[in-house]
Amino acid sequence: MTVSLADWFREAANWAFMIIAIPTLFAGWRTVTSNNIVRAVLYLVVSLAGTAALFIMLGAEFVGWTVVLVYIGAVIILFLIGIMITRAPLGVDADLSHARNVRTPAAVLGVLLFAVIGYAVIDAFENSMIEPFEPTATADLANLLFSRWVIPFEVVSFVLLAALIGGIALARKDDNGAQR
Amino acid sequence: MTIIQFVLLGTALFSMGLYGVITRKNAVLVLASVELMLAAVNINLVSFDAYLADQLHAGQMLALFVIALAAAEVGIGIAIVLMIYRNRQTADVDALSEMKG
Amino acid sequence: MTDTPEAAVDASETTELEMTAAETYAASLTERLGATGYSEEFDTVRVFVERDAWVETIVAASEELPFFSWLSAIDWSKTTEVGEGVDEPETLEERFEVICRLSSVENADGAIFVATVPKDDASIGSLTPHFGGAEWHEREAHEMFDIAFEGNKNLVPLYLPDDFIGHPLLKSYPLIAREVKPWPGDVDVEPMPDVASDSQDAEGSDT
């Protein structure tokens, strides 16, 4: 079945999508271009919040709130702490990005990537509608996680453990360090 | 809702992340760009999960794993950046060229 | 030490014998330290030290008098801008006296060490390597009297603003407020008419 643009706009959910998508894209753009390091990270927050909202729209409530809890509540905070401990100048810092000779090819590459994948996607999934669905029950997700997905889950646990130990090892104070 | 709109949004974010990874000099911002790319991937995963009405919820599961791994990655990444900063007083990735041949 | 705590309690009860005790202490301290002289009045022992021997004498004295109390200076000047001058200006030698007090922490012993510093070469060794607490006192003496303490690396003004000109505790430094307007309380110390005739008060111990 085909969907015309007019039909598309008639659907309320699509308006919600637009309301979420436009700030998400704008914030994503500012994340990679902003000259203020803290603001760049704060734009990333907006962008990630947008993705979380999209997940909730798509019925993946648990994943959506996980993004908020883990990404915004922890990862971004880590970013901000990292920035602020090293240096967090207020205002513009021109030395965050490469010069134009790097930026231009990168932009071309990005646009090219978008064009290629976009073309492929449109070609393949033209007018494929997402059927109406019920929000995923968290209980189902939990049951699946500990039955069908239990081995990947364990693997991820080990990766997290390794990361934990690695983080501690990296941040550990040298024993010889002067300590009063 | 069509699947295309979600995938295109994800693609756009991914492209931006790629642009950021290439152009950013500051290590933290490089990590942030990577996060943007991972978020784009997650959008794809979750939207296909909804599109396919997968009974195993593979998309959501993979998205959860990606989030977990991203958190681990950032933890280690920030620790390394801080380590470098403490020893070198810089977070500029281009300045780290000692290992060049 | 030979001085007893009672000796310092009450000046009026001090007998001839105990005065001697305080003086004996002063003399023996002076001798042990190899100082040039001493004076003892009003239970206040002052030990005179050569400028060159300043640091080593005080370090030696701190063996038995470990408590570093304070350090300051006196400006002996023939002329003063304000306030009362010295009694006999013509016999006075213009000089600084750098004074430092150490005392015991077990009894009433204690002495004020005095080193004379000429005004044209106002410098003396610093006690900071031996007494951490001396730094601020020396800084204060430096800004108030312009005495250099050799060895104190941080002789920046302590109290006064960085751009302050002058050394306020020098006798030659006028107190502007008092220059402009004499202290009104000054009249209070004149004999009041009704009491001046009171012979009982007037015959007090005006020594």
Next chain:
Amino acid sequence: MNFWLLLVIEVVVMLLLVLTSSLVVIYAELKAGSHMQSRIGPYYAGGRWGWAQPLADGLKFLQKEDLSPTGADKTVYGFAPYVVLMSTLAIFVVIPLGPDLVAVDLDVGVYFVLAISSLSVLGILMAGWSSANKYSLMGGLRAAAQLIAYELPLVLAVVAVVVQAGTMSLNGIVEAQNDVWFSLGSFDVALPFVLRGQVLGFAIFMIAAVAELSRIPFDMPIAESELTMGYLTEYSGIRFTMFFLGEYASMVGLSAIAATLFLGGYGFPGVTGTWANILGPGILIGKIAVLVFLIIWIRWTWPRLREDQLQSMAWTWLIPLALLNIALIAGFKVVF
């Protein structure tokens, strides 16, 4: 009913509830604190017992000049209080006041609360950084380190409850506590989780909650004798009011969550059906009041910890204990 009408009613009721409750708690703190210090406290405002003191304070704050430092990042600086307040207010959306009295009965209610309340760190870091003040920055960093450290025991304590209840919906958790646990003859016993082996979890949750609130003895981020007021140093006027309201609202919010998770929420033995809807809010408010008073009591009695002591307390005591608690509860659940 019309969706939009319902939404408006819910929003208005929620806002009123939140604001009134924060004002009441502020008043309670003023009064309780004063009496603990052997003084009267607010007395004149409002004519009797100084009940209008929080309102008067609020009006005073509102008419104060809204200053921002010259070097501040004005946008971020202006936005930070809203982030903090928003993260607090959103908690109230999912708190069930009765079986049917809940704005949104989310399937992942507890998870939502944890996720949303973790956003306040972001607002605090924004405030600390954008104020262009070293004390603010240090306060913000302290807050971030502290909130992250105490979020873990908080989450772990909640996990134990979720394990025991078998659901993340707050309403479901309350109902699980109203279910019959065991029967003594013909007498059915339904107990809140705190009496079903969650004492440790409850203690951990409350300690972590006080730390999340940055209140004494965990008020390092705003310690006025060290960092003047931490990230609040430069704030004044309405923006300060927002932080202030946010603090008390989240005090109520976290107490409500604790009451719901551990003390049976709106449930009370013998109160069922329609009566639960009618009496539920009162019962919940009563439980919240007890917890709020506990938090106030602690604040007026204890001094503050030091940053490293706070961290070691979280990592070496609370988190292992919380993990142990989960293991015990899970084992309990499996065995019985």
Next chain:
Amino acid sequence: MTSREMMHRSESAVSIELQTPDMTLNIGPQHPSTHGVLRLVAKVDGERIREVEPVIGYMHRGYEKLAEVRTYAQITALVNRIDWVSGFASEVPFILGVEKLMGVEAPERAQWIRLILSELARISSHLVFISSYPLELGATTPLMHSLREREYILELIEEVTGGRFHPNFNRVGGVKSAYGGGSTTKKQSMDLPAGFFKRTSEAMDRMDKICDDIDTLVTGNELIKMRTVGVGIIPPDKALEFGLSGPNLRASGVAYDLRKSDSYLTYDQVEFDVVSRPGGDCYDRYLVRLHEVRESVKIIRQAIDMIPSGPLQAKVPRVLKAPKGHVYSRAENPKGEFGYYIVSEGGKMPYRLKIRSTSFSNLTILPWILKGQLIPDLVAIMGSLDFVLGDVDR
């Protein structure tokens, strides 16, 4: 690679201790924990203080210069403004020095009154410390309790002297009487207000009670102990080297109390213990002060029993002129040894007056003790030294 980078690398090879760029933090002149206008320029690495440079002088009033143009009676009114928390106590050593210089002795009753008021000032000063120190550690309630009790003390002081903070009650040769400086036995001098001793002993009962209350509220508090035990340890040799005195010195294990070792007034006639603690940390400094309140209560109770009746003023000349000479007079103030070195050239004004103010000497240890501490410990240590800025700056 530049040489600077080389140097940096070699440094980092030696010590991989984490370090972030040092930040210069200006603590004060207006800061809640500086008790007024003290400024600390601290180089901090995160929360750790690398070094600290105290900047004082924001309240410098030049008392030593002012004293050179004032008569002895006028200086008495000046000196109680040095340490305003215990104003009476700063008057005592000065007046004792002047009396020694002039060969005047105050009547016995005046000495006892001075002793009682000194001890009241000590209790008042220590209560200020006991109230403000927990506040600095974050506990708000002890403040109210002990400041309320302090009001009773201040009322007593006001009742006798007319001033809560600046009594200006001492006269050369005695204490203030109805007829000003020239009182004689002939004229009935103004004595203590009726019922003063009864109210004082009632107040002393209150002090005992507040000490017990503070014991339960603060002394035994686990968090207070966590914050103060083992924090800011001052070994005795350092304390002596930096000229620390009073409770700060006694907390380091040196039982040095001028009331015992160089007794003045009538301290040799009363029974009391010199409180000292071996630890030298913040908790000990707090405990010493708390116990000294109890000791002061003991002293005042004895003094009330032992005070004789008699005149308040000795005979002194109308015009106070000191003979030529040097005198150093000191007393055990609430905060430590407070001394005046008076150099007289025979006039009605001193030629030079050196004020050995306690807090100044007590603060000289700051750069040493704060090095390497955490910022929260800075607050705990500075608070435990119990200084008054007027006493530091003079």
